[in-house]
Amino acid sequence: MEISTVHESQFLRGNDFYFFILDKTESVSGLHQHDYYEFTLVLTGSCRQEINGKRVIMERGDFVFIPVGSYHQTFYDYGVTRILNMGVSKRYFSEHYLEMLPSCFIASQCYAMSNAFLTFIEATLSTLDIHQNECEEFNKLLTFYVVNRLRHYEDNPQLESIPGWLVQLVREMHKKSMFADNALENMVRLSGKTQSYLTRATNRYYQKTPGQIINDIRINFCKKQLETTNFSVADISFEAGFSSPGIFINNFKKLTSFTPGNYRRSLACPKK
Template identity: 70%
Template structure:
């Protein structure tokens, strides 16, 4: 497969950073590499990247860091995935961050941010549009955090790669027929494991319970409905599998830092 190079001048245009929040269902860039640095953080949903020939599966809170010259391509096979994508100019990165990169760094590795920092990112994103001057400081802080995570990555502490059966199970659970009703029962049945075994596995590999994973999948679906339909919040809540609108709103705000109504209004304002 042909690999093309994306030039820094196309995206950064003389700036030190570019920054996007994107809801993606496909990648139009194909197999490519950069002459600048980049990282992609998953805010909601799941996707995979092929980095230097190795497949890396990513879910909420996971990120990959792509150094200059690493070829990669993203696949969105299971619906909308919300990503935070950051590019950093080579000269700026080399000057401020390169010395922090570990000598054993591998591009085709899945890393994760902590839950508390992910909440900080999402709460900050909810207000940055009101304070555009803060973007630069946010870019610097986020990049430093990401590089610091790379630097302190410890293979001895990191759990082994997610087993294939669990990766497949999480992908299957993005099917609305499975998560809308009796989701936990469906998840246990599909896994072929006991509920206690499944819970231990999701806690070990995702640091989440099966119920938390299900709620994240439901919220990802609800976001799509808020963005693409005029259905009421109540209708979306029940359609996504929540037992009440109040429970839906609580989970939505916990994951996205805003209420469903605020999320939809902000989207409308961005379009206008």
């Protein structure tokens, strides 16, 4: 197995951090490792990370932390996925964060960010000029949150591996033909299980009901439409399967803290 190494000099270039917001549909890096620390947060959409031979599914609000020497690559099976990618120099991380890491943590693990902090990140990104010094404070705060999350995760029970049938089901539900109309009926039918069994499984492995999973998928679809088209909010809401624009707006604001119109306007935020 050939594993390439990405060096600090290629991205950090003597800086303490690098910070990208990327809309990804495929991975071009292949299997690789770093000589610096890195974490990736999903802002919109879904993807799979393979870390040290284990694959984990990441949804909106999930992040993975990649320590020095861990090999990984990303798979984008669900269309466009918006990610926030942060690199931290080995020197700076060792000086400021290394002592915070637990003595043992799982690198090949997906961690969930609190909804309140994710909302803060999205609101900050809508106004943050990442070419200015204020970005440095944001980098420090976000890295502190991530490392502190790892520090306290050891007190929580390790999540069980998600069954293959459920992984495949959620993947299929990202197809527009599945979530736009009769989504719950489609999900139950595709699962081959009873609705009550399916609900127990999604609650156990995703801590969500089937309806919440469908709602998340629809909101992700709507975010992509707001990002890439000029379609009206009403048209987008009906296309995603919401019964009315009002229900869509309420659900969108609950998950993102933005109205759809404000979210679309926030996309003027500069990106590297």
